[in-house]
Amino acid sequence: MARHGFSCGIMAVALVLSLVYSSLVVPSSAELQKLEHSIKDDGSLSLLVVGDWGRKGAYNQTHVAAQMGKIGKELNIDFVVSTGDNFYENGLTGITDEAFEDSFTNIYTAESLQKQWYSVLGNHDYRGDVLAQLSPVLQGVDSRWLCLRSFVLNAGEDDPHLGLANRLRADLDSALEASRAAWKVVVGHHTIRSVSIHGDTKELHASLLPVLKAHGVDLYVNGHDHCLEHISSDDRYRSNVSLQA
Template structure:
């Protein structure tokens, strides 16, 4: 399957059939396939932070959020950080030497606990710049903790994280872009890109033997915020996630913190888009009982997960706990 595709347009495809092989056997394709990040703690648990919509040269409380991330990260001994996209405002990066990278990333997230691997997806604002710059191995060589790709998989012991590029799904960016210009290099033809991505995501989820499955994308599936639900993803991707036992869908895009749990889906929907500029006064959800958290200020989320329990905590800009939630499940057994 993968061999028949354009490598630049197949986010997960390039040797997915060999995905269970050791990464050391696939050095050429490692950056676009899957990354091994086994838990380093003696008890096998994994801890990480999630932040999104952050890149504003420290403004709009970005620096304050970063400082609290450092405090929580030190306390938890985090293994890595996940970014849900919109990494650089307003229009992404102009190239690998754009000073905005240092001004919004390297010089902001300076706490010792945050000097770990960052796994990042692209947001719509990132697509307004030079997308290839954020994806470039040159940038990764300059800042070793930075890793941003369109779609990839992080195998982290009991947890598999599927990082998915959701931008090409959104019709508005192609039909009503307004004054914005998007860099669709490596994405066109669009329908083939989406078809390949969904096919590969389905196969990768089916191949996963992790006890927990988390999907991370920029755009929300369920959101009470300004942007609301992303219909294209609800229609095209959500059925695949539900059919393959995904536990959590994590996103940014709406500049707030949310936890939505609905009776019509087994997936928990978690928004961490409070990395800098936040929106206030907009909340729209039909069933208040399903909205476990809605906070339209700055903040971030932490995750601690072991073989049978996952703990989520949302923090505001001062590091105060806004909401915590846990889920347990029996250990997955391979038949």
């Protein structure tokens, strides 16, 4: 993915947020993370997106990694975005879990992939030690790794954590309102719309999509559905790109 004409760097790939519908909740304050990444001298920025990949090389992971290396070199990518489900089946057991190197460091070895990886968390990651993926210790093992705190929300009306969900949406609304990025991209794990096996996530369609549309977000990038989709609505709003390896 290459974009030209950025007026400034990209902000958390304009903004990185993972809103996942689940019964699990990570106790955390409603604080979104925002990152900036510098652009090339010609004003362009190139990246790869991959999701649902952590298989210790199985399920064609090594083959996909090899192709990513070739495309990454061709595009001269600046970084990689991971949309979650980074380590199957049950996340990491801790910061010393060998799965980190078996599924990441020892797989994505191409020179072109030795760039910063910005990762969010998926539902399989939440089955394990979430704090391990967020730990700076893993950056000492592989400096490419940066996992961004995400928030798992149960959007049921009687959910005691509904207040947190509302605050997160309000924070996202404020962040997008304040953003002056030429391109606004939001990254999460779960789908908003999908024609594949998991289908739409009705909670995100009802609560997240209106916020994205209100602020002219160009792209919502997600994983979860193990397919490649490009979905646009009738009003030509680019509402969802579903990507995975």
